[in-house]
Amino acid sequence: MKSALTTCPKIGLLWRTDLPTSPLDVQSARQWPIMAALRELGGEVEAIGYADETAGTTRDRLLTCDGVMVWADPISDAGDRSRLDPILREAAAAGVSISAHPDIIAKMGVKSVLHATRALGWGTDTHRYADLEELRALLLERLASGPRVLKENRSNGGRGVWRVExxxxxxxxxxxxxxxxAARDSVPFKIPLDALIARFAPYFERGECLIDQPFQPRLGDGMIRCYVSEGTVVGFGHQLIRALLPLPAEGVDSPKAQPGPRVMQPADAGAFQSLRDDMEQSWIPGLQHILAIEHDELPLLWDADFLYGPKDDRGSDSYVLCEINVSSVAPFPPSAVRQVADAAYRRAVAAHERRVAGRGTTASPA
Incomplete structure (x- = not known):
């Protein structure tokens, strides 16, 4: 049986939209550069607009693809992924290559990864509360060392993240x-500690955990977003953020209260080479080992968000991981486009060949 590619692989790019079919103006979408790069490589590319109301149609379209890249936040105003993830699992079981399998997102793209990997060089004094009783017993003691940041296991965009002191x-x-x-335009409030803890009762009742990290004093120096394709760093973004910082005297609506732009830089940006080396040589392999993730299971596009930690004796920066994003990484630096497209195309070709070989094997006489 020949395993050579006989037709170009079909690759879907899926993102959440109000449109029930393909987005009409794909050239204005953030995903357009990757789409264009995939077409240059020879792929047949299809833009797929996703909405829960048309999940069945989406399923049928995904099953015709060899590979699918997905952008869909786990929590958003448009909904969650409770209907999308089963479709993606079904497509993966049918041989479709998924940019980030839901099972891998459940390992990497949650806040509990901060606790699981705390012994890596990106870790800090991180704790995991499994239930309300543990939170009630230990939080006040940990607050004695200074402000803490509590993070719901499945949170994004600042939702479910609180600075407490x-x-x-x-x-x-x-x-x-x-x-x-940490959500945009939030203002601080005071509350009895027991009342705050009680607010988490419904959350724990859903079987989730809460992650606790120390507040990083250098938060005002900005956040570094390290963009990764599989196990290779493909760019950086540096942004001055306002979340969890005291409000300026001018108030929540003032320009001083707004985050700065994210400045994109290529993977070889001089300011972040030590971070790149740590990621590629130590931290990503360590993450894979701890979470039992093979190289080809790593997401095609993901990012790790870092805050500046204390400087060492030589004045060099250290970095503290504050979250990993897998579900919907956009925007991304131009330097990431070709490497992400190359990886997506390679996986789609392999999936196409496996599916063709499987059909040939099924049709062959015993």
Missing amino acids: VADRGGGAQPIVSVLH
Whole structure:
């Protein structure tokens, strides 16, 4: 049986949209550069607009593809992935290459990865609360060292992330804590510690966990987003952020309260070479080992968000991982486009050949 490619692989690019079919103006979409690069490589590319209301149609279209790249946040105003992920699992079982399999997202793209990988060089004093009783027993003790950041396991865009610090110990009475949500335009509020803890009861009842990290004093220096394709760093983005920082005197609507633009830089940007080396040589292999992820299971496009940690004795920066994004990485630096397209095309070709070989084997006499 020949395993050579007889037709070009078909690759779908799926993202959430209000349109029930392919987005009409794909050239204006953030995914367009990758789409164009895939076509240059020889792929047949199809833009697929996803909405829960047309999930069945999406399923049928995905099953005609050899590979699919997916952009869909786990939590958004448009919905979650509860209907999309089963479709992606079905497509993967049928031999379609998925840019980030839902099972891999469940390992990498959640806040519990911060606890699982805390012993790597990107880790910090990270704790995991499995239930309300553990949170009630340990949070006040950990707040004694300074502000902490509590993170719901499945959160994104600032949703489900809070800075918490003691505002008044109460002289033996109930401590009062100051709380600031990381979502845009949030303002700090004060609340009894027990009342704050009680707010998490429904969350734990859903079987989720809560992650606790120390607040990083250098947050004002910005966040570094390290873009990765499989196990290779493909670019960086540096952004001055306002989430979890005190509000300026001018208020939440003032220009000073708004995040700065994300400045994209290529993978060889001099300022981040030590971070790139750590990622490629140590931290990504360590992540794979801890989470039992093979190289070809790594997402085609993902990012790791870092905050600056303390400088070492030589004045060099350290980096603290604050989250990994897998579900919907956009925008991305221009330097990432070709490498991501190459990896997507390679996986789609391999999937195409396996499917062709499987059909040939099935049709062959015993």
